Amino acid sequence: MDVPTYSAEDAPIPTGEVVIERASTAQDLGPRLNRTAADVVRFLLTNGEMVTATQSLTDDMIEMFAAEIGAEIKLVDPGEEQEVELRKLLEFEDEDDDDIVDTWPSRPPVITVMGHVDHGKTLLLDKIRSANVVDGEAGGITQHIGAYQIERNGRTMTFLDTPGHEAFTSMRARGADVTDIVVLVVAADDGVMPQTLEALDHAKAAEVPIIVAINKMDREGADPQRVMTQLSERELVPEAWGGETIMVPLSAMTGEGIDDLIENLFLLAELEDLRATPEGRAAGSVLEAHLDIGRGPVATVLVERGTLNVGDPLVSGAAWGRVRALVNDQGERVESALPSTPVQVLGLNEVAEAGDSFVIAPNEKLASKVADTREHWQRLASLGRDASATSGGAKLEDIFKQIQAGEAATLNLIVKADVNGSLEAVCDSLKKRERDDVKLAFVLRGVGGITENDVQLAAASNATILGFNVRPDRKARELAEQEKVEIRNYEIIYKLLEDIENAMLGLLEPEYEEVVTGEAEVREIFRVPRVGSIAGCMVTNGTITRGSKVRFLRDGTIIWKGSIQSLKRFKEDAQEVSAGFECGIGLSDFQDLKEGDIIETYEEREIPRE
Numbered sequence: 001m002d003v004p005t006y007s008a009e010d011a012p013i014p015t016g017e018v019v020i021e022r023a024s025t026a027q028d029l030g031p032r033l034n035r036t037a038a039d040v041v042r043f044l045l046t047n048g049e050m051v052t053a054t055q056s057l058t059d060d061m062i063e064m065f066a067a068e069i070g071a072e073i074k075l076v077d078p079g080e081e082q083e084v085e086l087r088k089l090l091e092f093e094d095e096d097d098d099d100i101v102d103t104w105p106s107r108p109p110v111i112t113v114m115g116h117v118d119h120g121k122t123l124l125l126d127k128i129r130s131a132n133v134v135d136g137e138a139g140g141i142t143q144h145i146g147a148y149q150i151e152r153n154g155r156t157m158t159f160l161d162t163p164g165h166e167a168f169t170s171m172r173a174r175g176a177d178v179t180d181i182v183v184l185v186v187a188a189d190d191g192v193m194p195q196t197l198e199a200l201d202h203a204k205a206a207e208v209p210i211i212v213a214i215n216k217m218d219r220e221g222a223d224p225q226r227v228m229t230q231l232s233e234r235e236l237v238p239e240a241w242g243g244e245t246i247m248v249p250l251s252a253m254t255g256e257g258i259d260d261l262i263e264n265l266f267l268l269a270e271l272e273d274l275r276a277t278p279e280g281r282a283a284g285s286v287l288e289a290h291l292d293i294g295r296g297p298v299a300t301v302l303v304e305r306g307t308l309n310v311g312d313p314l315v316s317g318a319a320w321g322r323v324r325a326l327v328n329d330q331g332e333r334v335e336s337a338l339p340s341t342p343v344q345v346l347g348l349n350e351v352a353e354a355g356d357s358f359v360i361a362p363n364e365k366l367a368s369k370v371a372d373t374r375e376h377w378q379r380l381a382s383l384g385r386d387a388s389a390t391s392g393g394a395k396l397e398d399i400f401k402q403i404q405a406g407e408a409a410t411l412n413l414i415v416k417a418d419v420n421g422s423l424e425a426v427c428d429s430l431k432k433r434e435r436d437d438v439k440l441a442f443v444l445r446g447v448g449g450i451t452e453n454d455v456q457l458a459a460a461s462n463a464t465i466l467g468f469n470v471r472p473d474r475k476a477r478e479l480a481e482q483e484k485v486e487i488r489n490y491e492i493i494y495k496l497l498e499d500i501e502n503a504m505l506g507l508l509e510p511e512y513e514e515v516v517t518g519e520a521e522v523r524e525i526f527r528v529p530r531v532g533s534i535a536g537c538m539v540t541n542g543t544i545t546r547g548s549k550v551r552f553l554r555d556g557t558i559i560w561k562g563s564i565q566s567l568k569r570f571k572e573d574a575q576e577v578s579a580g581f582e583c584g585i586g587l588s589d590f591q592d593l594k595e596g597d598i599i600e601t602y603e604e605r606e607i608p609r610e
């Protein structure tokens with residue numbers, strides 16, 4: 001390698017702005033600025049920062065060094081330049097060509113319902129949806145996948161069924177402008193309220209046409225005139241008064257006026273002249289994503305162009321996979337989905353992020369390459385952020401010492417949970433427990449089991465890992481032991497919060513540690529009459545002992561806990577079976593086994609406090 005031998009005194013600094021990636025090491029940074037790694041390390045040392053040449057630097061350190069030598073730099077997230085290249089591999093040629101776009105067929109409009117809390121958004125969405133279920137059709141079974149479609153006289157319309165402007169705005173913040181028309185719901189008896197105005201601002205910012213639904217017309221005290229006056233003051237002048245805004249009085253309760261609203265939505269959509277090609281590779285946005293115990297990562301996507309088919313190689317952010325199945329809003333499996341259609345996608349390798357775009361790659365190899373490259377850079381980026389967020393951070397058991405020492409303490413956390421909902425709940429509740437003298441820094445929050453990568457990140461950032469309804473896999477556990485990373489697992493939210501509060505008070509109770517004693521992989525399922533299911537297993541680690549406590553993991557998520565009822569080697573009962581041997585395991589009351597599930601046996605031992 002070409003190592004410059006300049007030292008701080010004699011080399012010219014580069015002219016102009018130098019792009020530096022976050023989390024660069026002294027070894028990366030020095031040469032970019034015509035300095036050596038040693039120059040960087042020496043400088044930081046004189047400023048009280050001890051780093052090695054190969055350790056990721058914080059933003060502050062990089063900026064300090066650049067300022068010292070007078071270089072002009074711009075910090076970017078690692079992977080930004082690579083991302084531009086990746087996008088080129090997947091982009092469509094016709095997208096910006098108006099001549100082509102004008103020839104595309106029209107597509108259904110996508111509608112978002114917004115308004116003040118309790119003004120009837122949810123009821124309206126439910127009513128519109130249930131009115132669409134033809135009597136007897138599919139027994140009226142519908143599935144909430146985050147969006148649905150209705151049909152009238154051969155025309156189709158799509159509703160996003162997460163009401164409210166937070167969802168709308170967070171999608172937009174991530175670049176997903178999927179909404180074509182906003183329905184602003186205002187209760188006729190309550191009038192314009194703070195969130196009505198907020199919703200209005202968000203819709204205006206997005207430059208999306210608005211139709212006003214004046215709801216609760218069945219209520220005594222309903223005063224549509226007042227609503228119209230209030231909105232006119234906000235530049236929404238009703239058509240009836242010579243303005244341009246369609247306002248439809250209705251009742252989500254009785255259903256009166258809903259047809260009128262839908263008819264007006266179709267009319268407005270026609271004026272908007274919405275078009276998309278059904279040809280070629282699909283692309284669109286992720287509306288919602290979670291980890292489903294039985295089905296693995298599930299993403300609800302909205303197709304915005306092309307046709308999405310089963311078998312297509314889909315990539316969204318760092319998630320990718322061949323589409324294994326598509327499920328529509330009626331809960332039916334479908335083979336394909338056209339523009340403006342919401343569908344659940346099964347078969348991705350990890351949980352996608354709501355608001356991210358997705359695209360079908362020209363081939364599977366490219367899809368995996370793009371996703372893997374992004375994954376790599378995302379890890380690095382979080383290392384950089386993390387290095388900044390966590391300088392001076394501490395682990396759970398040390399936090400009280402820091403507080404006592406009068407230092408402003410930061411507790412670094414990595415939170416992993418089984419689904420997005422519980423992840424948010426855990427993080428929000430934790431955030432509320434922050435104190436003036438103890439800050440909580442989330443180095444990473446994610447959905448899914450605790451992996452080796454998480455442990456690496458925790459080790460690098462001095463963080464504690466909190467798992468909610470998830471467990472570390474074996475590699476993660478081994479690495480945690482080696483790196484002395486603390487992993488705490490919880491199934492009850494208040495217990496988790498209590499531990500964090502106690503840690504801040506220096507009151508952590510004697511802890512019981514779960515020691516995993518054995519691990520087996522389910523290879524085959526046998527159904528035995530009158531006995532139930534027996535799992536044919538290979539013991540992969542430790543020893544499986546009859547009667548011991550056991551839990552089942554699928555994709556790192558706990559799906560069942562209980563104890564082993566029977567243990568057999570060939571046909572014989574066995575007391576214990578060690579690693580490397582096959583065995584049959586029967587469980588008391590759990591039948592829903594699958595090949596590939598992991599059976600873990602464990603003991604609880606008290607950990608002596610130091």
Ligand code: GDP
Pocket residue numbers: 115116117118119120121122123124163215216217218219250251252253254
């Ligand atoms: P959201 O918070 O905007 O989603 O409001 P909801 O749809 O949950 O409605 C709030 C309350 O108002 C519920 O108790 C509904 O039953 C009631 N509600 C909604 N629409 C109407 C309506 O048109 N008439 C009457 N009388 N009640 C309604």
